[in-house]
Amino acid sequence: MPFFGHSLAFFSNSDALLERGLDYTGRTHEIYAIKVWRQKLYIITAPEDVAAAFRNNTSLNFDGHLNELLVNFGFKGEALRLAWYEAKPGESCYLPDDLITPRQKSLNRLTEEVYRQQLLPGEKMDIMCRVFINALDHTLQWNRLDFCTLRHDGDKKQVSLRALCRHTMVDAATRSMFGSHLHAIEPEIVRHMLEFNEFVWMIFFRYPDFLGSPAAAPRWKITKVLETFINIPEKPRSIGASVVHQNHSRCPRDRRNRSAQQGIRSLTDLLGVRTHVSYLRCTLTHYRANSNEYNISFWVLSHLLFEDTLLELVRAETEAAWSSGTLDVKYLCANSPNLDAIFCEALRLNGGAMVSRKVLAPTTISGRVLQPGHSIIIPSRQLHKNEDVWGADVNDFDAFRFAKKKSLARHSSYRPFGGGVTYCPGRVLAKEEVFGFVAIILHRYNIKLAQPGGCQKKQTFPRLDDSTPALGITGPVKSMDVVIEMSVTKPVG
Numbered sequence: 001m002p003f004f005g006h007s008l009a010f011f012s013n014s015d016a017l018l019e020r021g022l023d024y025t026g027r028t029h030e031i032y033a034i035k036v037w038r039q040k041l042y043i044i045t046a047p048e049d050v051a052a053a054f055r056n057n058t059s060l061n062f063d064g065h066l067n068e069l070l071v072n073f074g075f076k077g078e079a080l081r082l083a084w085y086e087a088k089p090g091e092s093c094y095l096p097d098d099l100i101t102p103r104q105k106s107l108n109r110l111t112e113e114v115y116r117q118q119l120l121p122g123e124k125m126d127i128m129c130r131v132f133i134n135a136l137d138h139t140l141q142w143n144r145l146d147f148c149t150l151r152h153d154g155d156k157k158q159v160s161l162r163a164l165c166r167h168t169m170v171d172a173a174t175r176s177m178f179g180s181h182l183h184a185i186e187p188e189i190v191r192h193m194l195e196f197n198e199f200v201w202m203i204f205f206r207y208p209d210f211l212g213s214p215a216a217a218p219r220w221k222i223t224k225v226l227e228t229f230i231n232i233p234e235k236p237r238s239i240g241a242s243v244v245h246q247n248h249s250r251c252p253r254d255r256r257n258r259s260a261q262q263g264i265r266s267l268t269d270l271l272g273v274r275t276h277v278s279y280l281r282c283t284l285t286h287y288r289a290n291s292n293e294y295n296i297s298f299w300v301l302s303h304l305l306f307e308d309t310l311l312e313l314v315r316a317e318t319e320a321a322w323s324s325g326t327l328d329v330k331y332l333c334a335n336s337p338n339l340d341a342i343f344c345e346a347l348r349l350n351g352g353a354m355v356s357r358k359v360l361a362p363t364t365i366s367g368r369v370l371q372p373g374h375s376i377i378i379p380s381r382q383l384h385k386n387e388d389v390w391g392a393d394v395n396d397f398d399a400f401r402f403a404k405k406k407s408l409a410r411h412s413s414y415r416p417f418g419g420g421v422t423y424c425p426g427r428v429l430a431k432e433e434v435f436g437f438v439a440i441i442l443h444r445y446n447i448k449l450a451q452p453g454g455c456q457k458k459q460t461f462p463r464l465d466d467s468t469p470a471l472g473i474t475g476p477v478k479s480m481d482v483v484i485e486m487s488v489t490k491p492v493g
Helices: 007-024 047-055 062-072 077-083 107-119 123-139 161-178 181-185 189-199 216-230 260-271 276-305 308-322 329-334 337-350 380-384 406-410 427-444
Strands: 032-036 039-043 149-153 156-160 354-359 363-365 368-370 375-379 445-449 483-488
Touching: 007 032, 007 380, 047 363, 047 375, 062 077, 062 354, 077 107, 107 123, 123 161, 123 427, 156 161, 161 181, 161 189, 161 276, 161 427, 161 483, 181 189, 181 216, 189 216, 276 308, 276 337, 276 427, 276 445, 308 329, 308 337, 308 427, 329 427, 337 427, 375 380, 427 445
Parallel strands: 039 375
Antiparallel strands: 032 039, 149 156, 156 483, 354 375, 363 368, 445 483
16 A cells, blocks of 8 residues: 555554465565565565574664664663763773673663573572562462452352463562562552553554554553652662662662662663663563463463363373472473473464564575665564475474474474574573463362353364564464363372
């Protein structure tokens, strides 16, 4: 369409548009382009082209895309310039011999580094995971399930699986990063985050303000909560993630015993950039990842509930992780081959992330010259449903697909966590958190598909909501929830 290009089709059903593009090229998976508002997007879906794009960090660059995201999230003018500014010796914002940022990284680079250090396997990630699991253990108590209970009949409850996954996982993520502080500031913080997650794609894909963005109100509320949190006077805190520690030293230039987040605080103070923006970037990135976790938890549990054999297999192998009386997450993730295969297959079928890069210079991939000023998009769903890679049953859920052929998890056409410089640093943590959630549910409760309202009609498996652009794991159509019946497991002996 003139002016609009493919914009209306993209925002109304992006997946259908990308599939039409594949059909237009005879499903050869050659590169094609669409136009969304004023920008051209090159769509890359062939495994070898995807691998080439991820290897190219020079002419295909994430910084340009990140800069656009910062603008969409409210950065502009001098603040935007300072976010990328690298301090030089002699300037007031230069911190010589600094332990946090010895290379004098820009605020954006420092924020990325702090976030990466927190999420990569190691002591910091383990602490964060432990707080997350403890929060799950607290929320998943029988008498605390009102937020998802549809019907309570004696020792049984009918529960919304969607509400169970969404609320529990976001609540645990909030507590793993901020302890109970955000809940104290705003008791409805989980609801605001869920509302934001629902529509955050509009911000990332520059959905026009004049069309109305439901993400604006919850984003503003979350920002105000973070500003309040940042301005709380210094006090000892018990917080899982060191990325948000705020035990500030008295002097911003005192580099002894400073946390990584103190480095961000000092640098933002010296640059004159509002500190909450750094917190906002870290926090919203994490919550965006957490929406992936509650969606993948929903799909994994749905497949278990709709197939009794799978449910019992996974229950048996996850129960072994409770041998000491408490959940051993490391053992769980290393010794749950059936859950792992189901997890990978659920990621394949429901992953809807679109990796983006800005084209900085003419770039040739498979004989096509990509022009600077435009962007590339690598849509994971079109990678994960490539018939040449996955076979004729590409659209079917095969619980043992990845168990039968372990090399599939390393295939270039399997990208649930992105790739290249933006390969998700939290992928190990996400797996531990999802596996922990499933293990606690199966250990604590007997679960099965309910008969809502007492009707005899069986529930149908929920359909993927592919109508809007996705930033990660896509959830179900809102009208297709799964209702489960839960009862407390009887102790042995």
